[in-house]
Amino acid sequence: MDxxxxxxxxxxxxxxxxxxxxxxxxxxxxxxxxLRAAGxxxxxxxxxxxxxxxxxxxxxxxxxxxANGGSRDKIEGLGPMLAGNQTSDNGDIVPLVxxxx
Amino acid sequence: xxxxxxxxxxxxxxxxxxxxxxxxxxxLYLSGHNRHNDFKYELASKLFSLSQTYYQAFQxxxxxxxxxxxxKLESAAKxxxxxxxYFFKYILTEKSGWNxxxxxxxxxxxxxxxxxxxxxxxxxxxxRISSYKFINHESAAASSEAxx
Numbered sequence: 001m002d003x004x005x006x007x008x009x010x011x012x013x014x015x016x017x018x019x020x021x022x023x024x025x026x027x028x029x030x031x032x033x034x035l036r037a038a039g040x041x042x043x044x045x046x047x048x049x050x051x052x053x054x055x056x057x058x059x060x061x062x063x064x065x066x067a068n069g070g071s072r073d074k075i076e077g078l079g080p081m082l083a084g085n086q087t088s089d090n091g092d093i094v095p096l097v098x099x100x101x
Numbered sequence: 102x103x104x105x106x107x108x109x110x111x112x113x114x115x116x117x118x119x120x121x122x123x124x125x126x127x128x129l130y131l132s133g134h135n136r137h138n139d140f141k142y143e144l145a146s147k148l149f150s151l152s153q154t155y156y157q158a159f160q161x162x163x164x165x166x167x168x169x170x171x172x173k174l175e176s177a178a179k180x181x182x183x184x185x186x187y188f189f190k191y192i193l194t195e196k197s198g199w200n201x202x203x204x205x206x207x208x209x210x211x212x213x214x215x216x217x218x219x220x221x222x223x224x225x226x227x228x229r230i231s232s233y234k235f236i237n238h239e240s241a242a243a244s245s246e247a248x249x
Contacts, residue, residue: 017120049105050112058127077131101105101132 004043007031008050024054052099055081106134119151142187146198149191156218185229192222 011027014020028051032044059076086096106129113125126144191198201219204210 012116012118012121014118016118020120046108049108053109053112053128054124056128056131058124058131075131077133078128 003038003040004031004035004046007034011050021054025051028054049101052101055099057081106132117151119148119155122151123148142191145187146191146195149198153218188229189226192226 016023028047032047032051035041035043035047057079059079061076062073063076065072065074080097080100082096082098084096085093088094109125109128113122113129116122116125126148130140130144193202194200196203199219199222201222
């Protein structure tokens with residue numbers, strides 16, 4: 001069993017609930033670091049994907065569906081935890097949204 | 102992108118922790134990737150089934166699980182506002198669910214076999230129904246005629 005599978009199994013065996021959201025975030029951040037250190041950068045994407053699943057804001061609030069002219073309501077659904085602007089290395093200001101899959 | 106959701110789907114299937122399974126399942130559902138009634142029903146059923154495991158843990162002395170179980174049941178019930186019928190059906194008449202109406206009406210359980218799970222399920226149904234706004238169509242029609 002490789003490191004990634006082993007860590008996932010250990011994660012699945014944890015008795016965490018939604019009060020442990022920060023710990024979940026740190027767990028997958030640490031796992032990504034471990035994978036990089038072990039030369040398995042190809043798996044950091046999956047580790048980050050697990051992290052993103054827990055980071056999304058999940059809302060069942062009913063909102064107006066503006067994309068369809070607001071004539072219908074819809075469930076708000078997934079929203080980013082972070083949204084704003086970021087200055088890139090060449091000075092351009094680019095929108096930052098995370099998570100976003 | 103599709104491969105991301107396939108991976109999340111596999112994590113959803115693998116997880117047996119109520120919190121983890123909820124999160125993977127809700128991303129599948131709320132992203133619109135799996136927003137159809139069959140999946141909605143499956144998700145609610147699996148979370149309820151898993152909740153029962155947590156309830157059993159409570160019976161072995163874990164208060165934490167019981168509180169969490171309550172909250173998850175409540176959020177699952179709130180989570181499907183347009184489809185209360187699935188929730189009601191799961192508790193009352195679904196064979197793969199609790200099937201409470203059938204078990205009660207056909208005398209399949211004795212009075213001492215009812216437990217707090219059944220009471221919570223019924224209480225949640227009552228809470229859902231109590232949030233409805235009931236309209237008396239006859240008096241509404243009479244009132245509009247009087248205004249004319």
